Amino acid sequence: MRAVKNLLVLYTGGTIGMLETPEGLAPAGGFEARMREHFAHMTDAPQLRWTLQELDPLLDSANMQQHNWLAMRDAIVAAVEVAGHDGVLVLHGTDSMAYSAAALSFLLLGLPVPVLLTGSMLPAGAADSDAWGNLCGALRQFEQGLEDGVQLFFHGQLLHGSRATKLRSEAFDAFVALPRHRDSERAGAIPAELGYKHPRQPVNLAVVPVFPGLQASHLQALLGSGVQGLLLECYGSGTGPSDDQALLDVLSAARQRGVMLAAISQCPEGSVVFDTYAAGNRLRGAGLVSGGGMTREAALAKMVALLGAGLDVDTAERWFALDLCGERA
Known part of the structure; x- marks a missing residue:
């Protein structure tokens, strides 16, 4: 851990910098000037050196897509390798x-600097907003020293980047890191094709919850649309309608033609353990690989990173089963 001396603030949009428009709150530029003006009136403003870069276009994070993730990745890598920044703060919608x-x-696996995300539930300048508290708190984390890797700072909490989830839609303590037990071997050396220097491509993925009434035809229509990977949110420890042979056949056929199939639990706490129930074993037999205790966010992002690197499904499944950065811890 080391104090950051030359920080990049990457402003992607989000509530923190929104201004009122006739249609409601919307992302607005010029946030660097607002930050500097606010700090000028503070007696205890953060003292580290920083520069701000606006992502183009600025986004309401409800509009976030994979290509925006790749643009953030490109901006962060350039900030570190070209501009010499030793830390990156990403301002983002919640x-x-x-x-x-x-x-x-x-x-950003292997990136030798800390990356921190923060934002706010209310815009900077709104009455009783949490924006400046979250922003100043995040900046002080860099002053104090952070480990390399990606984390999220919100409402005074520092959360692991691949363990965090949004639990509340209105309260200021909106984010938590869901508890999990380690359910996988930690990967050794990360191959070059999974490192931060390797470019990625967007991946056509889908997420489907298992629910009473899920039909083979539902999955057939989705899997026939050209998806490269399906994340199935199963019951409990990884169960589903295992007595529906037509549904199992649809999954099996998709895996045989090269679609990656992964399973996570719908439960906020717990893991997929296919061996616990016969119903889970039948899903595994249809071609699903266990996501262990990963969150939906982590499992989906991991599939993007693996398949987007150009890995074939067998290779992607092997890396999916290993803990790459603490997502399965």
């Missing part, structure tokens, strides 16, 4: 912040 934190965790 709707998809946990997804972006997880995505950057896998897209």
Whole structure:
């Protein structure tokens, strides 16, 4: 851990910098000037040196897409390798912040600087806003020293980037790191194709919850649309409608033609352990690989990073089963 001396603030949009428009709150530029003006009136403003870069276009994070993650990754890598920054603070909207934190965790494997995401539930300048508290708190984390890797700072909490999730839609303590037990071997050396220097491509993925009434035809329509990977949110420890042979056949056929199939639990706490129930074993037999105790955000982001690196499904499944950055810890 080391104090950061030359920070990049990457402003992606989000509530923290929004201004009122006739249609409601919307992302607005010029946030660097607002930050500097606010700090000028503080007696205990953070003292580290920073510069701000605006991502183009600025986003309401409800509009976040994979290509925006890749643009963030490119900006961060350039900031470190070209501009010499030794830390990056990403200002982000809260709707998809946990997804972006997880995505950057896998897209920046091996990056030798800390990356921190923060944002706010209310815009900077709004009455009783949490914006300046979160922003100043995040900056002080860099002053005190952070470990390399991706983390999320919100409401005084420092959370692991691939373990965080948004639990509350209105309270200031919106984010938590869901507890998990280690359920996988930690990967050794990360191959070059999974490191932060390796570019990625967007991946056509889908997430489907198992629910009473899920039909083979539902999955057939989705899997027939060209998806490269399916994340199935199963019951409990990884169970589903295992007596529906038509549904199992649809999954099996998709895996045989090269679609990656992964399973996570719908439960906020717990892991997929296929061996516990016969119903879980039948899903594994249809071609699903266990996501262990990963969050939805982490499992989805990990599939993007693996398949987006050009790995074949067998290789992607092997790396998916290993703990790459603490996502399965």
